[in-house]
Amino acid sequence: MPVAILCSGQGHQNSAMFSLTESAPEADELFAYCANLLGGVDPRELVKRESIETLHSNRTGQILCTLQALATFETFKSYLPSQIIVAGYSVGEVAAWGIAGLFSPKETLDLVARRAEIMDAESTPGDGLLFIRGLSRNAVDILCTRYGAAISIINPGDAFVVGGGRPALDAIAEAARAANAQRIAFIQVMVASHTNLLNKAADDFRDVLLAAVCSPQSPGVRLISGIDGTTVVDTRAGLAKLARQVSQTVLWSECLRSCVEAGATSFLEFGPGKALSEMVASSYPDVPSRSVDEFSSIAGVVNWIGSHGSP
Numbered sequence: 001m002p003v004a005i006l007c008s009g010q011g012h013q014n015s016a017m018f019s020l021t022e023s024a025p026e027a028d029e030l031f032a033y034c035a036n037l038l039g040g041v042d043p044r045e046l047v048k049r050e051s052i053e054t055l056h057s058n059r060t061g062q063i064l065c066t067l068q069a070l071a072t073f074e075t076f077k078s079y080l081p082s083q084i085i086v087a088g089y090s091v092g093e094v095a096a097w098g099i100a101g102l103f104s105p106k107e108t109l110d111l112v113a114r115r116a117e118i119m120d121a122e123s124t125p126g127d128g129l130l131f132i133r134g135l136s137r138n139a140v141d142i143l144c145t146r147y148g149a150a151i152s153i154i155n156p157g158d159a160f161v162v163g164g165g166r167p168a169l170d171a172i173a174e175a176a177r178a179a180n181a182q183r184i185a186f187i188q189v190m191v192a193s194h195t196n197l198l199n200k201a202a203d204d205f206r207d208v209l210l211a212a213v214c215s216p217q218s219p220g221v222r223l224i225s226g227i228d229g230t231t232v233v234d235t236r237a238g239l240a241k242l243a244r245q246v247s248q249t250v251l252w253s254e255c256l257r258s259c260v261e262a263g264a265t266s267f268l269e270f271g272p273g274k275a276l277s278e279m280v281a282s283s284y285p286d287v288p289s290r291s292v293d294e295f296s297s298i299a300g301v302v303n304w305i306g307s308h309g310s311p
């Protein structure tokens with residue numbers, strides 16, 4: 001009974017994001033290592049003392065989200081079934097490669113810090129992401145073309161994330177409202193991820209990835225590629241896609257479909273937040289899905305895994 005692990009993207013960093021893992025001995029080394037990437041401050045302290053804006057700055061946000069996924073995996077990996085599927089949403093895809101064993105946890109954190117720095121170097125203040133639900137793909141494409149933005153992520157159920165500069169996103173939000181979109185929300189992400197504004201960043205990140213130390217994939221793990229929802233079978237081709245996702249649309253609805261077609265009998269989101277597990281609940285109501293963020297104890301997660309993903 002494979003469990004599909006979903007690694008969250010940026011947008012829901014918060015002061016309590018490490019409340020389950022902060023005392024887990026399995027994750028302690030990772031927190032200590034991460035402090036080196038965060039100006040010497042332990043991330044468990046940092047999330048409590050820094051402003052919400054700082055937690056959502058691009059580099060800090062990418063590192064915190066990746067740490068959350070890796071720390072959660074270290075804490076719960078001995079309870080997971082022998083077969084898992086792993087998919088990452090946006091920056092979560094880098095963490096997914098770490099969970100699949102292709103990068104060590106420390107290498108994964110170093111890579112995500114470089115990814116963020118490279119993206120920041122190609123970004124303009126005001127760049128960001130806008131969520132729109134309730135318009136067709138065609139209607140969103142027309143708005144993007146008209147105002148100079150692009151679809152960053154395709155979620156299930158006529159839900160899209162659009163990326164671009166702030167003036168373009170403001171104009172699209174207004175036009176989407178006029179077109180009676182059901183939900184329009186700015187996401188707390190400071191880069192126009194997965195759009196052609198980051199073409200150069202994708203090229204630069206490819207060079208970083210190809211120079212990284214990559215190990216064979218862990219047995220029993222199926223890793224899903226974000227830009228097309230296919231299973232990674234060839235590491236070099238997969239790395240090229242991991243780089244391209246920086247400037248290319250993420251087909252998240254395809255990723256979820258692939259997980260289900262590969263036999264996922266439950267989904268566990270590693271957080272922060274529960275947006276991905278809620279998307280699963282809407283699209284695949286018969287498949288149990290939860291986020292680790294919804295549990296108040298390690299034992300609660302272990303019990304859930306035990307009843308939804310036996311070996």
Ligand SMILES: CC(C)(COP(=O)(O)OP(=O)(O)OC[C@H]1O[C@@H](n2cnc3c(N)ncnc32)[C@H](O)[C@@H]1OP(=O)(O)O)[C@@H](O)C(=O)NCCC(=O)NCCSC(=O)CC(=O)O
Pocket residue numbers: 009010011012062089090091092129131133157158159161183185187189193194273275276282
């Ligand atoms: C943007 C969001 C906050 C929007 O979520 P919301 O819940 O507010 O909005 P929603 O439209 O999904 O849901 C609103 C209500 O509508 C319901 N609802 C959802 N889909 C529906 C459908 N198809 N039909 C009818 N109702 C529906 C929901 O259950 C919910 O009900 P009810 O109100 O009853 O609950 C969320 O999608 C989110 O957190 N996404 C993750 C953040 C993200 O996209 N990050 C980008 C990462 S980029 C990144 O990481 C950059 C990088 O580094 O590369």
